[in-house]
Amino acid sequence: EQRFEQISPADFFYRNRDIAGFSNPSRSLYMSIRELVENSLDACEIGRILPNIWIELTQVEEDSEKDVRTYRLVVKDNGVGVEAEHIPKAFGTILYGSKYGFKQSRGTFGVGGTMALLYGQITTNNAFKIISSTGKKEIHEYRLMIDIVENKPKILEHKTYPNENGWHGTVVDYTLEADYTNSKSKIIEYLSKTAVINPHSNIVFIDPRGRLYVFARVKETTPEPPKEAKPHPLGVDVETVNRLIANTRSRDCVSFLMNEFQKVGRKTALDVLKLANIDPRTKVKELTFEQVTALVDAIKAYGRFRAPDTSSLSPVGVEFIEAGIRAVYDPEFLHVVQRPPASYSGIPFIIEAAVAYGGNIPEGEDIHLLRFANKIPLLYDERADVSWKVISEKIDWNSYKVPKVKRLAVLTSICSPKVPYKTVGKEAISDRPEIERELTIAIRECARELRLYLSRIEKGEAVKKR
Amino acid sequence: EQRFEQISPADFFYRNRDIAGFSNPSRSLYMSIRELVENSLDACEIGRILPNIWIELTQVEEDSEKDVRTYRLVVKDNGVGVEAEHIPKAFGTILYGSKYGFKQSRGTFGVGGTMALLYGQITTNNAFKIISSTGKKEIHEYRLMIDIVENKPKILEHKTYPNENGWHGTVVDYTLEADYTNSKSKIIEYLSKTAVINPHSNIVFIDPRGRLYVFARVKETTPEPPKEAKPHPLGVDVETVNRLIANTRSRDCVSFLMNEFQKVGRKTALDVLKLANIDPRTKVKELTFEQVTALVDAIKAYGRFRAPDTSSLSPVGVEFIEAGIRAVYDPEFLHVVQRPPASYSGIPFIIEAAVAYGGNIPEGEDIHLLRFANKIPLLYDERADVSWKVISEKIDWNSYKVPKVKRLAVLTSICSPKVPYKTVGKEAISDRPEIERELTIAIRECARELRLYLSRIEKGEAVKKR
Numbered sequence A, B: 001e002q003r004f005e006q007i008s009p010a011d012f013f014y015r016n017r018d019i020a021g022f023s024n025p026s027r028s029l030y031m032s033i034r035e036l037v038e039n040s041l042d043a044c045e046i047g048r049i050l051p052n053i054w055i056e057l058t059q060v061e062e063d064s065e066k067d068v069r070t071y072r073l074v075v076k077d078n079g080v081g082v083e084a085e086h087i088p089k090a091f092g093t094i095l096y097g098s099k100y101g102f103k104q105s106r107g108t109f110g111v112g113g114t115m116a117l118l119y120g121q122i123t124t125n126n127a128f129k130i131i132s133s134t135g136k137k138e139i140h141e142y143r144l145m146i147d148i149v150e151n152k153p154k155i156l157e158h159k160t161y162p163n164e165n166g167w168h169g170t171v172v173d174y175t176l177e178a179d180y181t182n183s184k185s186k187i188i189e190y191l192s193k194t195a196v197i198n199p200h201s202n203i204v205f206i207d208p209r210g211r212l213y214v215f216a217r218v219k220e221t222t223p224e225p226p227k228e229a230k231p232h233p234l235g236v237d238v239e240t241v242n243r244l245i246a247n248t249r250s251r252d253c254v255s256f257l258m259n260e261f262q263k264v265g266r267k268t269a270l271d272v273l274k275l276a277n278i279d280p281r282t283k284v285k286e287l288t289f290e291q292v293t294a295l296v297d298a299i300k301a302y303g304r305f306r307a308p309d310t311s312s313l314s315p316v317g318v319e320f321i322e323a324g325i326r327a328v329y330d331p332e333f334l335h336v337v338q339r340p341p342a343s344y345s346g347i348p349f350i351i352e353a354a355v356a357y358g359g360n361i362p363e364g365e366d367i368h369l370l371r372f373a374n375k376i377p378l379l380y381d382e383r384a385d386v387s388w389k390v391i392s393e394k395i396d397w398n399s400y401k402v403p404k405v406k407r408l409a410v411l412t413s414i415c416s417p418k419v420p421y422k423t424v425g426k427e428a429i430s431d432r433p434e435i436e437r438e439l440t441i442a443i444r445e446c447a448r449e450l451r452l453y454l455s456r457i458e459k460g461e462a463v464k465k466r
């Protein structure tokens, strides 16, 4: 006699914290800081604002011998802020967010920021505070808790202040149980790599011991921001087409295909409709279920669409990857590649990669792999990532004259409106064949340059010996 | 100007299929079969029924050159079935299920079966059929689709038949796009390992090439089924306590603690309430938020609770692990260990482990690792699993006289009402310290026996030489 229940998404992540990356007190502190910093960087990017991000972690209770203690975490940014009516749900509801469109952003699930606050609530039983303004006349301050069973915010207090200086931004202020001792090095690594890959951002971190870490801006202009794109027809399924039909303002099928998809011109639209046996003048909202299925099959069969539009992408840039690697490793050799845009399942993406050798790269048998996705450093689950698969299985480093004991670093970066993460914790990327292929081509190009360099070194030493 | 949206859990898993393990057509076929087979085994376990599970995969479209084709998948079991009113939601709603209690079962998220059907729907645009009966007067047949935006079932058809033979069980019948060629070996490995670890089950698989695979029952009795347990106080948080208070029939705080938790007697309850500064006669439903927080802190501080009750656990059993390994590897040496029950964060669990050497184990530098969780074989993400961490970092095999090139297999099994999976796809287990410790102790015990065996072999060969 089975007893059935429905649970809310907040309840799901409360019961299965490990799935979101909040598995222990040190990993949870790392996750909390990164989720909030990524939200702040997204908020600045939307407004094309030079980011100033402030992170302050202070110990709350009296001195403790244990590693796990209660901390207060405050993250403040000068981003576009959140409108008052959306603040409670943005931070108090799981699967609620502004990044569900088809546009490159760090956030994608509508989970992360709320999850950090949920973790704080269940470990310290305190409410959290959100202060935000979009730069208009008022600053709003909310004291909130999360109703986990209902997946709703509980508003305990709401104050409004006049915004005399036209401030815009967001402050997240709450307590959590955490282990800073065992996550400190990962947190500092995350912040410094974030600053390297986002050189226009200012990041300040004050740690519980009162130490000040400053990652200063080295670029005074913002990168070209990503743009919202229309879906590409390749890889589209009936669910997506049905939603486009429900929301479209187009009346007939030809204009629907041309307006709702990228890279579909009049001729292409007519060819696809012919293949689907649909009269082009049919009203798109009157298509039957069978006709929509036939349309999707025809799109799949047609296959001759132009490659996806890539104006939606905002890559890191060869010069910044180069500057960042030089600052960290001061290598003897460095080669950076930006591949042309490609696509997987109709989703555009762009790969950038670099290989560095010598200098201050620590010596060893392993390759130092630095991974980035939508300008986020990925520091965990290395062996599950497609980049690791490529450098360990697809590249024969011996054939590029790389010795067994070496000083070798590889950097990979993917930018896309939809990065295929393997987990909600965003630490490893799925080995989609198209992504694997692009990474392999990019790294091989760098490896060939490395081989030329190592050959010259070899010849030079041979000459010296004679 | 951020545009906010809330999405349903079905929409979340539709957009992020990789998170649920449905990343490509071959992995998706593997996931579909395992999710349905695990549901069938759970359904038989609840009713203490000897499982008869029938899996039939047939190709739907005409011969195709490509690996990815349309298949029809039918999974039939003789389990307890699903009551008519629950069928649509059980299969058509994400986060709806009967396994949210505190009891060992293969299912835990309320996602898997529905996800398999969702994947079928979006790749083939067909409805799916569910036929089920709980053994009573009627058999119910539903034709359903999933409204992904709303996370609700759409009932296209509902027929009822008289149940003349008193049949009980469930049939799941649907189509999906899949790649059998590249998942066949993993599917067969999954079914054979499932049969080994569940020796009382009969599993029949008919593949698209018409081949019949039969994994026959080797045990005519069902194992002792797991029981529902009460939460243990260690590791409880305010959220859990608030829910217990809301649902309790206890009136005062002492009886609340004694009735809602396991291992709390009258003295313990009074001690905890004293530590929390709460009058024992207080009505539990009248406790203030501050008092509930104080109670949770007192429980944490008290710490002297007896170990969790382990009657909720249903381990595999040493004899079946032994029989299974002998059948697969016919090893020269085999040692199996069942640890006493333990707990992590107040959740009971039990570890069983085995080390096998020689015989038909393939030779190599790597150890063959067989992992099981709640009697489910885990075949992916080996390097992310706590068992791999233990055998590669915590056990020095050299010190047990194991040569570099060896024939070595290790089996690990964990049973618990809440297995800390790292992903929704249930392939790797988190390295919770208590679990890591129990695995290390169990494997070391087996390794010590192996060393004795290898020493005897060594001595015997030394004697022969002289």
Ligand SMILES: Nc1ncnc2c1ncn2[C@@H]1O[C@H](COP(=O)(O)OP(=O)(O)OP(=O)(O)O)[C@@H](O)[C@H]1O
Pocket (backbone or CB within 6 Å): A035, A039, A040, A043, A077, A079, A080, A081, A082, A090, A091, A096, A097, A098, A099, A106, A107, A108, A109, A110, A111, A112, A113, A114, A115, A169, A170, B002
């Ligand atoms: N610092 C901030 N400034 C402006 N808006 C914010 C900020 N933090 C959160 N938000 C808003 O709250 C929403 C929810 O944030 P949350 O981190 O939970 O999800 P997300 O960022 O959309 O996705 P992900 O789970 O991948 O992080 C965001 O989409 C954004 O609109």
Ligand SMILES: Nc1ncnc2c1ncn2[C@@H]1O[C@H](COP(=O)(O)OP(=O)(O)OP(=O)(O)O)[C@@H](O)[C@H]1O
Pocket (backbone or CB within 6 Å): A002, B035, B039, B040, B043, B077, B079, B080, B081, B082, B090, B091, B096, B097, B098, B099, B106, B107, B108, B109, B110, B111, B112, B113, B114, B115, B169, B170
């Ligand atoms: N073959 C079956 N026989 C009886 N009940 C079933 C069967 N398949 C599914 N169910 C019911 O449907 C519910 C939902 O199944 P689903 O696989 O989606 O989630 P789950 O098994 O509870 O958790 P998980 O996501 O971990 O598999 C189950 O909890 C069970 O009650």
Ligand SMILES: [Mg+2]
Pocket (backbone or CB within 6 Å): A035, A038, A039, A107, A108, A111, A112, A113
């Ligand atoms: Mg976010």
Ligand SMILES: [Mg+2]
Pocket (backbone or CB within 6 Å): B035, B038, B039, B107, B108, B111, B112, B113
């Ligand atoms: Mg299931």
